[in-house]
Amino acid sequence: MWNFKLPTEIIFGNGVSANLEEIASGFGSRKMLVTDKVLAELPAIQKIVAGLKNVSVFSDVQPNPTVVNVDSLAARLRDEKIEVVIAVGGGSSIDCAKAAACLVMTDEKSIRAFHTEGKKFGLSHLPVIAAPTTAGTGSEVTPFAVLDDVEKNKKGPIASDSFYPVKAVVDPELTYSVPVKVTAMTGLDALSHAIEGYWSKNHQPICDILAMEAAKKILSNLGNVLDNPSDKKGRNELSYASLTAGMAFQMPKNAIMHACSFPLSNRFHMPHGSACAFTMEETIRLNAPFMSGRMEVFADYCGFENIEGMIQTIRNLKKKGGLPSTIQEAGIPREQIDILIEESFHPLMNNNPKEVTKEDLENIYRELGA
Ligand SMILES: NC(=O)c1ccc[n+]([C@@H]2O[C@H](COP(=O)([O-])OP(=O)(O)OC[C@H]3O[C@@H](n4cnc5c(N)ncnc54)[C@H](O)[C@@H]3O)[C@@H](O)[C@H]2O)c1
Numbered sequence: 001m002w003n004f005k006l007p008t009e010i011i012f013g014n015g016v017s018a019n020l021e022e023i024a025s026g027f028g029s030r031k032m033l034v035t036d037k038v039l040a041e042l043p044a045i046q047k048i049v050a051g052l053k054n055v056s057v058f059s060d061v062q063p064n065p066t067v068v069n070v071d072s073l074a075a076r077l078r079d080e081k082i083e084v085v086i087a088v089g090g091g092s093s094i095d096c097a098k099a100a101a102c103l104v105m106t107d108e109k110s111i112r113a114f115h116t117e118g119k120k121f122g123l124s125h126l127p128v129i130a131a132p133t134t135a136g137t138g139s140e141v142t143p144f145a146v147l148d149d150v151e152k153n154k155k156g157p158i159a160s161d162s163f164y165p166v167k168a169v170v171d172p173e174l175t176y177s178v179p180v181k182v183t184a185m186t187g188l189d190a191l192s193h194a195i196e197g198y199w200s201k202n203h204q205p206i207c208d209i210l211a212m213e214a215a216k217k218i219l220s221n222l223g224n225v226l227d228n229p230s231d232k233k234g235r236n237e238l239s240y241a242s243l244t245a246g247m248a249f250q251m252p253k254n255a256i257m258h259a260c261s262f263p264l265s266n267r268f269h270m271p272h273g274s275a276c277a278f279t280m281e282e283t284i285r286l287n288a289p290f291m292s293g294r295m296e297v298f299a300d301y302c303g304f305e306n307i308e309g310m311i312q313t314i315r316n317l318k319k320k321g322g323l324p325s326t327i328q329e330a331g332i333p334r335e336q337i338d339i340l341i342e343e344s345f346h347p348l349m350n351n352n353p354k355e356v357t358k359e360d361l362e363n364i365y366r367e368l369g370a
């Protein structure tokens, strides 16, 4: 027995972001475009802003958005009586917009009530239109927002059905300017979503096929794009893959790789994609024997003779993208491994096909140089 839902309408294709005014005005006239400072300076984003009527811009989103970012955006949404929110950016801008668009419909002034203190959202929210500029998080089709409460030292996801954007406007051209290292990190984040959606205990047939399709596209295009960042065809495929990977994990949810990524990001400031990729090879080796041959099917679908062949390609992609593959390269002191392991037991770990023990994580970190 399984179910699948995705309330977000997807509009995909080169140039579709030129239609944002028409798409957004169906939801109201007062608009807020949410982005970050780097993106706000890019000609492609300035062109989008110029094409929107009656729009304010919020460009204070930080990478790994904070509760303070969300609270300031929500205050602006309230003050300016905004009717529709347009997030144009990576996962950081989209997550910040999704969370603020819900917060604004409640009596709370801070998202902390829902993030750090565990209160649940109702279903009301301002409509969010999400146009991703990275090929990575899939946030345009997920019910999650990952936020950082810096003061309380807690970074993690919150989930709510009210977070699904009403429209995902996926224009691969918006990703053409992503720097090489960010392309590697975001591409491997998308790959981690495909793998985790596939091996989650809650996996199901629709998400399985989306996951395999996403992984195949990433594994056959990411290396070429890292070698040649102006490979437009390859970047188009990565945009499609990150969208399908988002659809693949949004219901089954992530597992061990993301659970391990949180302390890596919290304690060692590893960007999200890099943190997910850090344990990828070893977690594949750990889980494969507990998946009744499904990981072999996955590797075969992606064009590899066996799982080890796929792992080798992943390792090469990390090298090519300049991402760390050992604790030494990541700058993690050996004496911090115990605390890293302790903090990896996030609830997402319960979705893992192999029940993860402390010893499993010790073995993984030993293979990574500890
Ligand atoms: N909501 C979800 O389902 C979900 C899933 C995975 C990760 N996340 C979260 O998303 C965040 C990461 O998002 P991200 O990886 O997309 O990165 P990001 O949004 O933080 O952006 C990374 C950097 O790339 C720059 N950038 C983005 N697009 C660009 C472009 N087209 N050209 C040039 N520069 C560009 C940004 O300005 C920023 O400096 C993390 O907080 C992570 O935890 C959310």
Ligand SMILES: [Fe+2]
Pocket: 137, 189, 192, 193, 258, 272, 276
């Ligand atoms: Fe992720």
